[in-house]
Amino acid sequence: MPEVICQTSESLYPRFGLALPDKQLVYVRDDLPGCVKRFVINHELYHLGDNARWWLLREVKATVHAAIQHPIGFVACALMSLAPYRLWYYAQRIRGREK
Numbered sequence: 562m563p564e565v566i567c568q569t570s571e572s573l574y575p576r577f578g579l580a581l582p583d584k585q586l587v588y589v590r591d592d593l594p595g596c597v598k599r600f601v602i603n604h605e606l607y608h609l610g611d612n613a614r615w616w617l618l619r620e621v622k623a624t625v626h627a628a629i630q631h632p633i634g635f636v637a638c639a640l641m642s643l644a645p646y647r648l649w650y651y652a653q654r655i656r657g658r659e660k
């Protein structure tokens with residue numbers, strides 16, 4: 562049974578959430594609005610059972626899955642992700658410098 566653990570924004574920065582499939586653990590930032598937190602938890606839980614190897618495909622699959630179930634949380638999360646530190650994080654991932 563997967564476990565969901567709330568963490569401070571500092572400990573997860575710059576992420577909103579994190580999935581550890583080997584341990585069946587999901588971390589989520591404790592300061593996110595409720596709808597965003599539910600979207601992020603759903604997104605991270607999807608990662609626990611996904612075997613896709615390419616990180617971009619994994620992210621698209623998890624995001625689409627969670628957005629269908631939590632559309633308001635998805636929109637709010639997307640708007641929150643326009644913050645410069647989040648855009649920098651995505652740029653680093655696209656360049657392969659961050660997982």
Ligand SMILES: [Zn+2]
Binds near residue numbers: 604608619620
């Ligand atoms: Zn993800």
